[in-house]
Amino acid sequence: MAEHASEEDILLAKRIISAAERHDLQALKVLLCEGSANVQDPTATVATSPLHAAIVACGKADHGEEADENAVSVVELLLGNGAIWNDLNKEDETPGCIALRQGQKKIYAIMVEAGVRAELLFSKMEELGLGDGDEHEAEEEDESREEQPAAKKQKVSEDAVKAIQKAVEDQILDDVSQDNRAYLKSQLRYKPGILLDESDxxxxxxxxxxxxxxxxxxxxxxxxxxxxxxxxxxxxxxxxxxxxxxxxxxxxxxxxxxxxxxxxxxxxxxxxxxxxxxxxxxxxxxxxxxxxxxxxxxxxxxxxxxxxxxxxxxxxxxxxxxxxxxxxxxxxxxxxxxxxxxxxxxxxxxxxxxxxxxxxxxxxxxxxxxxxxxxxxxxxxxxxxxxxxxxxxxxxxx
Ligand SMILES: C[S@@+](CC[C@H](N)C(=O)[O-])C[C@H]1O[C@@H](n2cnc3c(N)ncnc32)[C@H](O)[C@@H]1O
The missing domain is CATH 3.40.50.150 (Vaccinia Virus protein VP39)
Structure with a gap:
């Protein structure tokens, strides 16, 4: 959600999260026609996605009590509508981490499956060269501005490329394990029982x-x-x-x-x-x-x-x-x-x-x-x- 969300957006986010938390499948189906399965309530003290809310509400499966069918359907509906499997809340937990902590095995298995599906899809898209959609969009946008001279266009994109390269290099310098070639050039330390790279x-x-x-x-x-x-x-x-x-x-x-x-x-x-x-x-x-x-x-x-x-x-x-x-x-x-x-x-x-x-x-x-x-x-x-x-x-x- 945008940083300065309208009151209407905030209300919709609250309603989606609340329906997820109550495991109200019917209400959620209707609400998801209007809003995203990844909304966050910017006014909430503990930032939470609908998926986090739905799973927290399942409670602990202390005595072998598993989430009921309704809860399972709500989780599946959210995932089917694009809810992000590894989204983090403020406690640094993914929805799956919560399911695991609560002993909700069925929900945990659903979250693992969702993660596998997402990762396989992601890697297929990368293989097919569909992973850099933003870049293509940006190119198309540039071409549509006829008044922009070609030389300037070139300059803008060169500057942008340099800025991105610098940001990546800075990140790699800070942590050589981000890049195999940077690691291979870095200084190692053999200590008793441990081998460390230059970034510790x-x-x-x-x-x-x-x-x-x-x-x-x-x-x-x-x-x-x-x-x-x-x-x-x-x-x-x-x-x-x-x-x-x-x-x-x-x-x-x-x-x-x-x-x-x-x-x-x-x-x-x-x-x-x-x-x-x-x-x-x-x-x-x-x-x-x-x-x-x-x-x-x-x-x-x-x-x-x-x-x-x-x-x-x-x-x-x-x-x-x-x-x-x-x-x-x-x-x-x-x-x-x-x-x-x-x-x-x-x-x-x-x-x-x-x-x-x-x-x-x-x-x-x-x-x-x-x-x-x-x-x-x-x-x-x-x-x-x-x-x-x-x-x-x-x-x-x-
Ligand atoms: C985690 S250690 C291996 C530990 C080893 N299994 C052992 O029992 O001690 C990884 C090793 O892979 C080497 N390495 C990293 N990238 C490599 C690459 N692309 N080709 C060959 N070796 C590489 C590293 O220099 C390092 O020595």
């Missing part, structure tokens, strides 16, 4: 040792296999891989300091180990070209988003992995908020299936004293706040 992000921590060992175990069930790990970090997973008697152990790493550490620790001289220096985006096409075949591939990089992981498995794993081979990846996206973790886990499973992989999940409890612990002292933010790590093992669909 924890790149890797030793509480993940059990998870890394399990990844190595699940991917390399017998001796004599050909394994590849992408992202050396603290060398935890590579140390674990070394215990499984591989015929080949490939390590792909791009950060100069990590490569120096590999040199200092004698990894280049270990039998059967091959270090591939550079970004996987540059290294893997060459391995594909050479016809390299692997039985186990593990992916755990840093400062890369889900799009990179998807490119990794749908472009390269499918070409490098042997028919009986196994692929594993560090499943850490969204691990600072349960609903985001659940949504990304599901999205990944669906994209992996589309690329030709089956996924088996193994749940691992993370150390119970990790949340709020001293381990995070000196880091920019805790990247892990949830209780269970869902470890994926992928094989080709038979």
């Amino acid at each position: 992000n924890a790149v890797m921590m030793d509480w993940e040792t059990q998870i890394m060992q399990r990844h190595a175990e699940t991917l390399i069930p017998k001796a004599g296999l050909r394994a590849m790990n992408v992202g050396h970090g603290m060398g935890i997973v590579d140390t674990a891989i070394q215990t499984h008697d591989c015929a080949e152990h490939h390590i792909v790493e791009a950060h100069p300091q990590v490569l120096q550490r590999l040199r200092d620790q004698g990894w280049y001289d270990k039998p059967n180990v091959t270090i591939h220096e550079g970004r996987w985006q540059d290294v893997l096409p060459k391995l594909v070209e050479k016809g390299v075949v692997l039985d186990a591939i593990y992916y755990d990089t840093f400062a890369e988003d889900y799009k990179a992981l998807k490119e990794f498995f749908s472009e390269y794993v499918i070409q490098l992995l042997s028919p009986e081979g196994m692929f594993g990846w560090y499943n850490g996206l969204g691990a600072d908020r349960q609903i985001c973790y659940d949504v990304y886990t599901k999205v990944a499973e669906m994209d992996l299936y589309e690329a030709g992989f089956d996924t088996k999940w193994e749940d691992i409890n993370v150390p119970s004293d990790l949340r709020g612990s001293k381990a995070w002292e000196g880091t920019r933010r805790p990247y892990w706040t949830i209780d269970i790590y869902r470890l994926p093992v992928n094989t080709f669909v038979k």
Whole structure:
């Protein structure tokens, strides 16, 4: 809603939120013909969307009491009308966070599904180049102003592009984990039990040792296999891989300091180990070209988003992995908020299936004293706040 909303708009927002809160399906249907499912009441002390209001009103499902059909229909109606699944209220909670906190399993599942649908749609739109609608609109608007000389038009857009570039660069300088190339140029610090980047992000921590060992175990069930790990970090997973008697152990790493550490620790001289220096985006096409075949591939990089992981498995794993081979990846996206973790886990499973992989999940409890612990002292933010790590093992669909 605009900053200076009219009294009429505020009244409509209040009525929509109230109908959502009362789970009044009929009233809400009528009101949504006039107003948006994402209205906010600017006069409310606790900013809340209709979806937040509808879910708060479900109360706690303390004794197995689930939200009734009406409440479910209201949530579905709001989502069907474009309510944003991961909108935050002032308490920094999404509607799904509230459902989880209240033990409303059915509503939580609906919110996860909505998140998955939204993320899949978003990534499809990006793939089709439909994600930058604003830019196209702005261009069209410019062209319609005939009196504007072409040179000036050019100047305006160049200035705008420079301003955007500067804002992005400033943001990246402040946090190098926002950009893979900026991270790879940044100064790292190896400290006991932790690897930090220049912006104090924890790149890797030793509480993940059990998870890394399990990844190595699940991917390399017998001796004599050909394994590849992408992202050396603290060398935890590579140390674990070394215990499984591989015929080949490939390590792909791009950060100069990590490569120096590999040199200092004698990894280049270990039998059967091959270090591939550079970004996987540059290294893997060459391995594909050479016809390299692997039985186990593990992916755990840093400062890369889900799009990179998807490119990794749908472009390269499918070409490098042997028919009986196994692929594993560090499943850490969204691990600072349960609903985001659940949504990304599901999205990944669906994209992996589309690329030709089956996924088996193994749940691992993370150390119970990790949340709020001293381990995070000196880091920019805790990247892990949830209780269970869902470890994926992928094989080709038979
Ligand atoms: C989270 S750490 C890996 C931790 C590792 N699994 C372990 O057990 O210690 C990520 C590593 O990926 C490397 N990396 C980041 N982007 C990369 C890229 N595009 N290509 C290759 N390596 C990359 C980083 O330099 C870092 O060493």
